[in-house]
Amino acid sequence: MTDNLLIADLRREYTLAGLRRADLDQDAIKQFQKWFQQALAGKLTEPNAMTLATANKEGFPSARIVLLKGVDERGFTFFTNYESRKGRELTENPNASLVLYWPEMERQVNIAGTVTRVSREESALYFNSRPKGSRLAAWVSAQSEVIENRAALEEKLTSLSSQHAGEEVPLPPFWGGYCLNPSRIEFWQGRPNRLHDRFRYLRQADGQWTIDRLAP
């Protein structure tokens, strides 16, 4: 049985750093790039792992981890199967949210916006950079569908590998990237006594960002 008392006792004080308005870049994407560089320099485990929250047209939510594969002035790019549950939800409802948590840095970043598919060229460029096993697996896995067993999956992979021996694996039509164009980005730095620092950037119609400090 789970001991709820033990869970309730799990607690950590955040003491590493503070975040002040003077530390912030006026541009939210540049601020994210700065924090991401610091996460890379800190050699964190999978600093690009992020929770992606989507919702269907009724507004019922679902969330899962995906890997951030690019960030520039357009937004945050990740790759997936367009026919997966997340893909179907993003077709119905392009509003989505991302959360990154870097425990070693006591930092969280929270992002919200709308997604669009990236071009086929950009998806192909990334797809072709993946190891051959991953490229074949993208063809084999009808992501988020019910399957009979693992053996069926492995048999499909083996037979596809022999079919494509010595050949390039093309980009599946149902696979590619999404770019989340942010309208809101929040930077969170843990502080002692739960008085954390939070700054929220909101994108204005002219593309500029307003920055507000939020209560923790």
Ligand SMILES: Cc1cc2nc3c(=O)[nH]c(=O)nc-3n(C[C@H](O)[C@H](O)[C@H](O)COP(=O)(O)O)c2cc1C
């Ligand atoms: C660390 C980590 C990284 C992952 N990266 C991806 C990814 O980049 N793209 C992806 O489609 N799934 C990725 N997954 C798997 C997803 O979390 C999820 O199981 C899958 O995409 C199906 O989600 P869905 O049924 O909600 O569409 C990753 C999982 C983990 C734990």
